[in-house]
Amino acid sequence: MIRSLFRCATLAAFAFALAPSMCAASPLDIPAAVPPKFRPLVRAGLRSGKHTPRAASESRFALKTRQGYEVVVIAVRNIVALEVTRTRSNESKSLKQGRAITAYVAHGRVTPGRIEAKFGDLGRIAMRFHPSGRVVRSKPLRHCNGAHRYTRRFGAFAGTVRFTGEGHYVAVRAHRAKGVVRRPIQLDCATRNFHSHPVRFGRPVGHWPEFMPTILAAFWRQVVSSTDFFSFQIGKKTLYLAVTEESKGSMAEVRYAAVIAPSKTFVSDDALTSATVKPPAPFHGKGSYGAAPDGTKSWSGPLSVAFPGAPRFPLTGTQFEPVLETGF
């Protein structure tokens, strides 16, 4: 258990470091952004030493809906994700304000010029890309395998987008949307930051008490559905994450929410026999963990999370397996 927690904590540390960029993460990035979803990538990475090959391009466009949501369509390889998130008045991408996304993922036909996918009974996409001629190339990087910069081609996607969320919480119909095709999707270059601070990794983590994390996690899985809640307290901050997955025929529905909150929202005793979390929005309520002397654990309380289309998604209950640990 400790070993697994060590791994969870390590993954969470990665997620913590990634947090600012995670706001803009697509559902296809979720495995890289959320600890429980690191599982397959960790497995793949350990097995092969490398993740799946970098796709040639990523196409994306966004639409705003009358219900106050933003719908972003992202297509990579033959995977098409339609993600729904609440439109914000300000454009801040800080996780301190919380973030919740519901993504619908399906396999479809994707080329740099075309996106086609069906999302079961909820809708479909059939769009073609018409470049405007505007091309932006990123600053070239050094020490790269393959491409050394990103190229973004701007233009418009034209065709049909029809999508209606469960219970009509979101509906979008469009024939045209501004979009971009980026290639490659990922560069394989040496990271400058890693080499410039080697000293930071020179001492054991335990020498910095402020970096001793406390982790409270609760997991539940059945057949092709799962729910994971994860709270990771380190220093004065706590990162809260919730991820649910559900396979629905030819489509997967993946929801995730994340927020960074003050550490006082996560309280645990030194003996690790009890803990309480009360994360801010998009979470609601609080969850209580308890461990009895006989080893039985409880995870209860009105804790829930508001995903687009699922405003009160419960995160506690007897079906969850809770874990409370501290340190690496």
Add this chain to the structure above:
Amino acid sequence: MNGCGRGADRAPAKSRVAATLAAGLLMASLAVGLSAPDAGAFMVTQAQARHAIPFWTTARMKRARPLDALLPGRPKVGLARTDRASAENPHRYPPLAPATTGASASSTFEEVPDPVAPAARVNGVIFIVTPFGLGRCSGTSVNAPNYSVVMTAGHCIHSGGPFGWWLGGRWVFVPGYRYGQRPFGVFPAKWIDTTRQWRKTGSENFDVGAAVVSRNERGQLLAKAVGGTGIAWGLTAKQVFDVHGYPAELPFDGETQHVCTQTPFLGHDTLSFLSPGPLNLAVDCDVTGGASGGGWTIVDKDLLNSVTNYGYTDDPATDFGAYFGKEVGRLFSRAGSIK
């Protein structure tokens, strides 16, 4: 219960480095016994294949552990409407000796009372020498033009991904295995291969492998000795399966054959949506490590249509297998054409 799911059983970074080094050293030693790759596949010399049979003593067979436990990065074990992605042009290759079990439906991995019966003896244990010790999987004899094809999981053939390695070291198939007995002898591999995507990316959506085996000690061809199931690919995912295998992790001991009968397709793993390729299949069957590669045959048709790939530690009752699409069809065709 493991709080972090199946990924939590992975080795940490240091172990990974050590494992990579060990793998490299052992690969170098194993390479002595393997000839150069032939169009991606690995060919084993006849002499090496012969040496594999005496190597696998009963004691070594009992010592062999599930690949899932041995190899770093392996998972614990290794609804829906039909959709375009999982309904390709259907293909079938008939069984050599059609057989039906006539068993009632069960999602419990029940022991097969007579593993040498015609319906059961096509299933067997695969024993492998890996960089991390003696390993084992499950496999199925499949009817093919050369009567010598065993289908299994890709990770029982190749560790997967661009830095993966072949698991061709003394790879043998023992059909009808029980308590160290080899009622039909031992069939050493002379050729092993996986789907191209499994080798290139390690994607679970393509975790299927095949081996062509030499004759056993008695000079018999595999399918002539035990029969062979048919195989089908490109069918709809919505099937009812009998799931076979030799689970070796608790509560099982790997010494007996087990089957979940008439277990229906429940849906696709959400994980498989995040990778290209056909979507994996889920069924209700409480397999454990060692059952990897075990065949999923379509009920009453004796057609192999998937193999056990993996499961999640926090949901041990569900078994996941690869969809048999055209890439599996190509793999089977390659295997069947090996003389």
